Amino acid sequence: MTDLWLLPLALREPPELLRWLADGLAPVFHVEVGLLPSELALEGGRHPRRRQVDAGWILSQLLGLPDPGLVLAVTSEDLYLPVFTYVIGEACLGGRAAVVSTHRLHEERYGLPPNMERLRARAVKEAIHEIGHCHGLVHCPSGACVMHSSSSVEDVDNKGHELCPECARAVARRRG
């Protein structure tokens, strides 16, 4: 039975990205990962002047889906929250919806040549981070933990790619 669904939304990335995310998420949260068809239009959440999509709006749309379990939307669009200039991802703490954007994870955005390995590492870290929030985890003070707060790509690069023992225990407790 699938426990976590990936939902591509306006995703313009190599097809293997979703597989990387599934492979990264499954062992951390001990879940089976499936793929939902990309049927949600983003126009309602798009801010015409900012040319970004409201991450909160996406979460509300995900929560409105017929309950499929935990959903992680993945998009190439740049995300924002009304008070913030941008966000890389957003999640319902202890809830069942999260979204991650690859927009700011590409090296090209910073004037560097494409680096698929780096994109993969960053996307997987951010996916685990947001799903960690769905499992009730808050930001971890340990810089080695993937739940360490990361608002910029440098923060994403510098933190670890796994849950620290304490966060891993919290996930295990929640799973029962």
Add this chain to the structure above:
Amino acid sequence: MLIVDDELSIRDSLRHWFRKDGYDVAAAESGPDALRQMEGEPFDVVLLDIKMPGMDGMEVLRRLHELSPDSVVIMLTAHGTIETAVEALKIGACDYRTKPIDPDELGRLITRALEERASQRQRGKAPGPVSGGKPPAEEIVAASPQMQEVARMIDSLAESDVTVLIRGDSGTGKELVARAIHERSARHVFPLVAFNCGAIPESLLESELFGHERGAFTGAQSRRRGKLEQADHGTLFLDEIGTIGLRTQVELLRVLETKEFTRIGGQTSVHSDFRVICATNQDLEELVAKKEMREDLYFRINVFRIDVPPLRERAGDVTLLARHFLKVFAEKTERALTDLTPDALAALNRYAWPGNVRELRNMMERAVLLATPPLVQVKDLVGLGATLPTSARAEAPLAGSLAESERAHILTVLCQCEWNISQAARVLEIDRVTLYNKIKKYGLRSE
């Protein structure tokens, strides 16, 4: 944490965001609602909107300060002005920012404010503005008479809006001086926008400074605000001012005089109110004599001059700075290093420091990683072992080009950082793009 904003979307997004940081977050949709909640329980942090119907944020701030003077209050507004910012800080706000704000900036601001409050409590002082008021010149670590004079000049000119030219060798801390001036000025609640004029090609300089409209040139896919516009109400720090080409100098001079400009590809004039601080390690008088710098621009930027001395001329500062950096990096990396051995201090003081404070800082950062607690020894001071005493250096034959030294240094740092580009760039104090270009230039590879 209490979030006070009449807009539901702002309240919700901030509430969800900071719950993920582990805060217990409440929200209020109006001033009276906020005060009711504050009467029930005090909050450590209050994020307060200014423009709200009925009781505005300033009035809420006044009453809130009486109710709970210990709360850290950060004002958030969609339309910032210097006047409201200064008033908010006078009433007791810790800081003031315009919406939308970078998420990491707001997080850092709150952390810093809470840390400041905790240390004030320890010192038994009443809490006050974190970046408001007039902080002492504590960022500049120095005891030498030369640097005391620099600190005195900073304090004397900070409150005026005079244009400042900072001169000094590479690595002496010119940007630190610029930041100290900005932090002590009335503009400190708005950004200091630092721009290295020598870091990008002349062809891109205008676009970086003035911004551009969508479609102004190939690749301009959206409107972009330039540095001049970003510095509105704040301070514009132009480093390596002597590298600007003559054509851009004409444009820049006009902007410095009128504070008005047009984005590239744009039709309408944009006004930006900023203070200018320039810096250089070049001989600008020579550039003027060689007609490589316009004389009128030179006079425009050289209104008040500060000379930052090289580290080798700052008697006593090497020891002071070495111990300062040791403390900073030891705390950051949680390593129980307490001091340097007498031999290590002597070696540091014999060295000529061609890279000045930046070189010392980098050396201490590496030493903290390499040293065995509790003391840093000579062997931990990478880059110092191969050097000779200052007096002998001048007579010794020089081996190796600057490029070879740079290549070796970059490779060392990359290896120490296990080829983590972001981390290595931070240690080298260059941006990731520059580091990548140098890796390419020198053909460096990880094993």
